[in-house]
Amino acid sequence: MLVREISINSMDKLVSVMKKIGVDSIGIEIMKPKGMFHYLNIDNLTNTQCHILKQSALSHSAEAAVNRHVITGKVEYSDVLLFGNEKQLKEVAKSLLNQQFKMEDIGKAILSVFDRNDDHKWYFKDRYIDLSKKTAIIGILNVTPDSFSDGGKWNSIDLALKQCERMIEEGADIIDIGGESTRPGAEFVDIQTEIERVMPIIDAVKRNFDIPVSIDTYKSKVAEESVKFGTDIVNDIGGLKFDNDMAGIIAKNKMGCCIMHMKGTPRNMQDDPNYEDVVAEICDYFNESLIIAEDNGISRNNIVLDPGIGFGKRVIDNLNILNDLHDFKCFKLPILVGVSRKSFIGRILERDVNDRLYATIGSQIVSLINGADIIRTHDVRSAYDSIRIADAITKKYRMDFK
DSSP: OOOOOOOOOSSSHHHHHHHTTTTHHHHHHHHHHHSSEEEEEEEEEEEHHHHHHHHHHHHHHHHEEOOOTTEEETTTTEEEEEEEEEEHHHHHHHHHTOOOTHHHEEEEEEEHTTTOOOOOEEEEEEEEEETTTTHHHHEEEOOOSTTTTHHHTSSSSHHHHHHHHHHHHHHHHHHEEEESOOOOOOOOOEEEHHHHHHHHHHHHHHHOOOOOOEEEESOOHHHHHHTTTOOOOOEETTOOSOTTTTHHHHHHHTOOOEEEESSSOOOTTSSSSSOOOOHHHHHHHHHHHHHHHHHOOGGGGEEEEEEOOTOOOOHHHHHHHHHTGGGGGOSOOEEEETTTTHHHHHHTTTOOOOGGGGHHHHHHHHHHTOOEEEEESHHHHHHHHHHHHHHTTTSOOOHHHO
16 A cells, blocks of 8 residues: 655646546536635735634634734734635635625625636637647747847848748747837837837738737837737737727727736836735736726737736746746736746846846746746747647647657
């Protein structure tokens, strides 16, 4: 007889182990909600709400951790860490639905965590990418004179087309075209200059290749102009907050939308970024941006979220984001990560921007394992090869290998 602890980090793995044992299918369905442990952070509850939630958790064999001064009344509000398996937490939530003190809202919010979303697709215009089948790859095509990695390389139409063709052959699913550098300290580019830089390139790419194109801009007039040339997606580093008309343009044209987090602007974002809890603060930011998106009519299945590695972040912030990437799954939206050649890699390894390929690959694979659905990169070939292997190992994309 051998007793060994095994790694079960997903519902799929739990089910496969039970099937291997030969558990009855009805038994599997009964046991599934008991087999995975969940930790739910609930912000800023009153003392009364904390007491009710803690008592409900204990009565259903779950647990609720609160500030030690809730019982003494020395604090008026506390965050709560509610934890247990799915069955227990659902029972806790249901017990709150008929309670006073807005406990019904808390119960509904807990239940929503366990809503299953089987349609893990990113839609834009009349196309979509099925992210349940593979991790998508976005190839970066900067047509700027001063981007941190490839500034000035692809400024002519011929050069841009050759690079685009290379990235498509190497496995890119989307081409992201930008006309303003967003490196730390970059100078502002006016609307007309940005339009003159990117529109001829977008036009040429769409005429020559059947591939979705994303425009990397936070200016609504640039995004609106790009629609005339067939752009499918807006990659907005301003998270719909820099330009009040951006969300409306995206909704009107049914474009895909990448909402990115950034603290400050490219000019000042690295002056002195500080966070008490970087993941929690980014979640608050995303929540605000999603309200803007909803108010303007952007469909949720058009949206992906990007925590903005390197945009107003210290090295430790970037590392914490990548380590806790799965926390952003609370929004039930695809997660995009861009770590390609970023400065945090250079700071850790003391490597020049053009000597960060292997570290980029490692960061991308960790991101994938921790929940990334889309990778944005300068180096498509290396990303494609490493990500396809990682997808196969993690069963996100697995052919019939013998």
